[in-house]
Amino acid sequence: MTYGESGTERIRPHQFHETVGVEDWRVVGEGACAYFSTGSFAISAQFVQAVSEMPGVGDEYPDVDVRQKGVLVRLITVKDDYYGLTERHVELARQISAVARALDIPADPSAVQTVQITIDALARPGVVAFWRALLNYEYRANSDEDLLDPHRRGAPFYFQRMDAPRPQRNRVHVDVWVPYDQAEARIAAALAAGGRLVNDADAPSNWVLADPEGNEACLGVAGAPSHPEPLA
Template sequence: MTDTQQSSAPAPLERIRPHQFHAADGLGDWRVLGEGACAYFPTGSFAAGARLVQAIAELPGVDGGRPDVDLREAGVTVRLITLTAEYYGMTSRDVELARRISAAAREQGLAADPGGVQSVQVTVDALAAPAVVAFWRALLGYDHRAGSPEDLVDPRRRGAAFYFQQMDAPRPQRNRVHVDVWVPYDRAAARIAAALAAGGRLVTDEYAPNHWVLADPEGNEACVGAAGVPTD
């Protein structure tokens, strides 16, 4: 085998946790949310965004990485996550591709806005989880999530993920469906403060800094999540 052939062979995929992603060099543009690493590049125009998307499409390794790209008039959002039959999460391939995408953006004079990303998932508390999951899978046209088949994801990679929490008994005076909002770890405090200022209340910060439980003025709960919070 020649040196060229050796260098073109794909490296084995190393599974990594969100905090490992954030600790890697050259990834300041990116934030890991509930479903993958995301970056937002303000472009100022649809045409400029299209040029960035074209540059991303031409990057080496992009076909294997299958990035999710959302092109809008004001900017481009990119999400990276590795999907296999057994795994749904971050790998070393996502790290390398994230660096290449950031470099492509810099070549076009674009700077990322790490605070411009978030992801939303819906969580359902269920007593008879298998039956509840089956209903939502049929209704949404979703697939089971690799690695946690009790949860559901959009096979088209557009809609919010649905997660299911097993309950041992009904919870009186508490909603059974709630929204999880994943924000960059360095934006969580500001988002929580805004929600409290808008009339919400803090239910618990027991799980901080990974997530907080809030409630609206009528008691409907929601969680703010922050993945991969750096540790000293």
């Protein structure tokens, strides 16, 4: 399959969100995700079985995390030259949501998030090489600064270049990606729990927060819809 064939054109997160029929889904740091509240492991297994039998899934099978109370489904293309969304994922999202509706399984978009570990590095190649060996991770497509779990279970690692040491600031922090419509509530909860806002210069796509002792974390969103009405 090559990009440019029907359904394989690359799309950005906001294009996905602006499409009709994907209201159950949210794009976070690692693809388009949906959480379906099944209430039991047996129903979770039934749902996954039904998804596996969808016609025309081809080589774009979703990542599925099955738990007792629900199922998390992730759609993303992972290839040597691309890591992201395509138009095909829009149709898959619609089909999977239709399966959930047929089984009377509700979606809960607020339950979706992605966590990434970010390390600030002065001599990035050496730091990346160490963590790649230790974690047994692989490079993200077309990137020498991102490492991924080849089994797509563990949190991704991102290595941010530093030009000079920054005393009194942590050099390892957590990036939390949440649905675009959950960011305000999540920030409010973190502040109410004793955190503080460090920087909102990149809002509404990214905020830097800190815990009561100054350890920083970033909260990000991917591609909020920009159109008042969804696209067909």
